[in-house]
């Protein structure tokens with residue numbers, strides 16, 4: 176996947192381990208990556 180804003184490759188979100196970490200109630204709720212599990216080095220979770 177690539178960032179839709181800058182085209183850079185996306186990285187696994189460090190805060191939720193690339194979306195593999197499960198939050199409360201087993202649902203992923205990560206405000207770092209906006210629940211996508213990946214982040215752009217420039218735009219963070221707002222790469223869509």
Ligand SMILES: [Zn+2]
Pocket residue numbers: 178179180181182183215216217218219222
């Ligand atoms: Zn970006």
Ligand SMILES: [Zn+2]
Pocket residue numbers: 188189190191192193194205206207208209210211212213
């Ligand atoms: Zn995350």
